Amino acid sequence: MSYTASDQWVEINAEAIIQNLQEVKYILKEQVRLIAVVKANAYGHGAAGTASILESQGVDFFAVTYLPEALKLRKAGIRSDILLLSPLINNTQVMEAVNHDITLTLSSKNDANLINQTALEIRRSVKAHLKIETGLGRFGMGVGEALEICHTLSENPLINLEGIYTHMAEAVSARFSQEQFELFSATIEQLAVSGYSFSLQHCANSAVAILYPHMQMNAVRSGTLLAGQYPAGVQGDMKLRDPFKFKCRVISLKTLKRGSTLGYYRTYRLKSDTRIAVIPAGYIDGLALEVGNQPAGLVDLLKIILKTILAYIGVNRFSKTVLIEGKNYPVRGKVFMQMAMVEISPGEIIAVGDEVEVPVRKTLVPESVPRFYRYKEQVISENELNSDKAALSAGREYA
Numbered sequence: 001m002s003y004t005a006s007d008q009w010v011e012i013n014a015e016a017i018i019q020n021l022q023e024v025k026y027i028l029k030e031q032v033r034l035i036a037v038v039k040a041n042a043y044g045h046g047a048a049g050t051a052s053i054l055e056s057q058g059v060d061f062f063a064v065t066y067l068p069e070a071l072k073l074r075k076a077g078i079r080s081d082i083l084l085l086s087p088l089i090n091n092t093q094v095m096e097a098v099n100h101d102i103t104l105t106l107s108s109k110n111d112a113n114l115i116n117q118t119a120l121e122i123r124r125s126v127k128a129h130l131k132i133e134t135g136l137g138r139f140g141m142g143v144g145e146a147l148e149i150c151h152t153l154s155e156n157p158l159i160n161l162e163g164i165y166t167h168m169a170e171a172v173s174a175r176f177s178q179e180q181f182e183l184f185s186a187t188i189e190q191l192a193v194s195g196y197s198f199s200l201q202h203c204a205n206s207a208v209a210i211l212y213p214h215m216q217m218n219a220v221r222s223g224t225l226l227a228g229q230y231p232a233g234v235q236g237d238m239k240l241r242d243p244f245k246f247k248c249r250v251i252s253l254k255t256l257k258r259g260s261t262l263g264y265y266r267t268y269r270l271k272s273d274t275r276i277a278v279i280p281a282g283y284i285d286g287l288a289l290e291v292g293n294q295p296a297g298l299v300d301l302l303k304i305i306l307k308t309i310l311a312y313i314g315v316n317r318f319s320k321t322v323l324i325e326g327k328n329y330p331v332r333g334k335v336f337m338q339m340a341m342v343e344i345s346p347g348e349i350i351a352v353g354d355e356v357e358v359p360v361r362k363t364l365v366p367e368s369v370p371r372f373y374r375y376k377e378q379v380i381s382e383n384e385l386n387s388d389k390a391a392l393s394a395g396r397e398y399a
């Protein structure tokens with residue numbers, strides 16, 4: 001690990017991301033364009049770093065939720081198309097987006113009027129995708145509103161309606177997915193009858209792209225698979241790899257007497273003299289998060305209760321553990337906001353400064369924690385990655 005002032009960092013295996021990309025490409029039908037979703041800091045993997053890796057491998061279209069995320073990608077030198085997945089609400093935002101060549105989402109007449117006026121004001125062309133509501137209930141419009149918008153905007157040569165899309169509420173229910181898909185397809189047809197067509201038509205996220213290949217249309221928006229995970233409820237034989245490791249260093253080590261209690265509310269009592277290591281990873285980093293999660297059904301609830309009881313009575317296998325030098329050690333006491341305590345078994349040679357790998361919720365690791373990318377023996381920081389894109393392309397394996 002190269003020097004970092006921080007005692008906590010995230011290590012991303014760039015080769016794993018590249019492999020995931022190949023696997024995604026493999027399930028896409030011919031002529032289907034990939035829109036790589038790198039929202040929420042690329043699901044924790046670092047938006048700029050991840051997009052740089054993907055762009056070096058030929059990906060030419062990205063999507064994020066909010067304008068600041070898109071601007072961050074531009075600042076990092078990403079030149080590909082970037083689609084904003086949420087609408088903008090004022091003139092200043094639209095100008096900023098247009099000046100950075102961001103592709104906008106039109107989800108209502110309001111959005112359309114705003115973009116229409118701004119384009120005329122600054123005399124710049126604007127690329128946008130229409131968002132159709134088919135069952136998620138978040139944002140988007142029906143066919144009537146879409147027709148009106150197309151009609152209004154067709155009079156403004158600065159507006160390029162490049163795409164049309166919708167978003168699926170779930171994928172596991174084939175019936176509901178099919179209903180959404182049919183409503184979307186019918187909308188596209190009705191617009192076509194009135195003379196409005198769109199070169200990009202998309203509705204599939206990762207799950208839909210896998211389960212219903214006919215819904216890939218001519219573009220797929222995928223994020224979860226690139227991050228190395230199957231969407232919930234979906235299985236398959238893709239060779240996905242998790243690129244993500246949260247690491248930190250032991251920052252304190254001491255021996256506490258038998259009978260001492262650990263942490264707030266004194267939830268853990270030592271049964272013998274014990275060495276305790278403090279690590280700089282806490283619940284803001286997504287450590288021990290299950291506490292705040294709503295169980296997904298009764299069976300899940302019972303499992304959580306059982307695991308909690310087993311962890312409480314000290315069954316190691318059910319405690320949260322961290323990895324030091326390839327060995328598991330249990331987290332003891334309540335996890336702090338930015339720290340946690342780890343029990344070191346007797347006889348283990350562990351020192352302040354040793355590297356610790358911590359299981360965390362990837363999407364919750366703050367952006368302020370630096371991301372480093374491992375690629376063919378090199379370790380590259382997120383900032384360096386963009387200038388090193390040439391190095392990544394040189395090792396390019398997919399075309």
Ligand SMILES: *Cc1c(COP(=O)(O)O)cnc(C)c1O
Nearest residue numbers: 037085167205206221222223224
């Ligand atoms: C997050 C998101 C996606 C990507 O979904 P995955 O399941 O991660 O592939 C696609 N489209 C929209 C609108 C999204 O918000």
